[in-house]
Amino acid sequence: MHDPFFQRQLGRTGVKTTAMALGCYSMSNAYGARSDDESREVIRRAVDAGINLIDTADYYGWGHNEQLVASALQGRRHEVLISSKFGYVRAEKGLGTCGDPAYVRKACEDSLRRLGTDHIDLYFQHRLDPNVPIEDTVGAMADLVAQGKVRYLGLCEVSAKTLRRACAVHPISAVQAEYSLWTRDLEDAMLAVYGELGVTLMAFSPLGRGMLTGRLRSLDQLGPKDVRRHFPRFSPENFPRNVALVDRLGDIARARGCDTSQLALAWLLNRNKHMIAICGCDTLAFLTENLGALEIRLNEDEIAEIAEMFAPGAIAGDRYNATLMQLLDK
Numbered sequence: 403m404h405d406p407f408f409q410r411q412l413g414r415t416g417v418k419t420t421a422m423a424l425g426c427y428s429m430s431n432a433y434g435a436r437s438d439d440e441s442r443e444v445i446r447r448a449v450d451a452g453i454n455l456i457d458t459a460d461y462y463g464w465g466h467n468e469q470l471v472a473s474a475l476q477g478r479r480h481e482v483l484i485s486s487k488f489g490y491v492r493a494e495k496g497l498g499t500c501g502d503p504a505y506v507r508k509a510c511e512d513s514l515r516r517l518g519t520d521h522i523d524l525y526f527q528h529r530l531d532p533n534v535p536i537e538d539t540v541g542a543m544a545d546l547v548a549q550g551k552v553r554y555l556g557l558c559e560v561s562a563k564t565l566r567r568a569c570a571v572h573p574i575s576a577v578q579a580e581y582s583l584w585t586r587d588l589e590d591a592m593l594a595v596y597g598e599l600g601v602t603l604m605a606f607s608p609l610g611r612g613m614l615t616g617r618l619r620s621l622d623q624l625g626p627k628d629v630r631r632h633f634p635r636f637s638p639e640n641f642p643r644n645v646a647l648v649d650r651l652g653d654i655a656r657a658r659g660c661d662t663s664q665l666a667l668a669w670l671l672n673r674n675k676h677m678i679a680i681c682g683c684d685t686l687a688f689l690t691e692n693l694g695a696l697e698i699r700l701n702e703d704e705i706a707e708i709a710e711m712f713a714p715g716a717i718a719g720d721r722y723n724a725t726l727m728q729l730l731d732k
């Protein structure tokens with residue numbers, strides 16, 4: 403994967419990454435039971451294909467995912483950049499956040515142990531802790547850089563104000579935020595802020611949690627423990643409207659001779675030449691499909707046509723339920 407079109411620079415570091423990162427969230431039972439053996443093979447095949455950025459977090463399976471990544475990369479750690487995160491903690495009512503400096507240090511040590519490595523290339527705060535100043539959290543993260551335990555820093559789903567405050571403490575190389583045809587909130591202002599501050603956007607859920615594949619036709623396809631059952635866009639009221647919208651994208655994809663998911667990813671990669679798409683997959687078939695998106699070039703008219711189809715407001719429902727929406731830094 404040496405095509406310059408699909409090379410990205412990580413912030414202002416000079417480090418080059420592939421435009422597509424492998425996201426490992428779904429390998430740890432977020433969308434139902436998965437095969438660890440196949441997940442490990444997916445990771446290895448992705449590296450074989452040239453993907454050099456692997457994204458995990460301590461929250462994914464509460465440690466399971468980092469251990470899975472470590473086992474898949476035995477003997478190959480030097481071939482990739484590992485991105486991991488801290489910040490989500492168990493709470494009485496589900497999820498809480500913690501950005502306390504002492505917790506940051508402990509979380510990093512725990513992740514290093516599970517990952518079987520002496521450093522994490524890109525370390526993110528998973529969600530902002532409203533009770534801890536961002537300066538304190540990033541200060542603790544900067545100490546990890548000074549100690550050689552972390553190379554570069556990142557934040558997730560932060561506002562422009564928070565990002566500026568963080569950058570005043572230590573350079574922030576990347577921000578993870580949800581971005582796809584399905585969720586385009588950050589286009590209004592945040593893309594310009596990332597550019598101004600020299601921060602690379604790492605877009606997660608670029609396929610709308612599977613919706614932009616065109617394969618989800620019925621809510622019956624979601625298992626009883628599937629996290630999507632708690633999201634408004636997958637509610638019985640909103641789901642049919644969203645399926646109909648994705649079907650329109652499918653019509654364009656068929657005319658081009660590609661899959662709906664490949665067209666959705668190609669739109670993102672062709673529209674944003676500095677962004678990294680975190681493409682999650684837990685089967686070899688999905689990996690092959692995602693990699694196929696790298697072969698698709700779209701012209702400006704095609705990009706604009708698809709953008710208009712998925713204009714903000716066309717999607718029915720919020721991306722998260724009320725509890726998770728409150729965790730977003732606005």
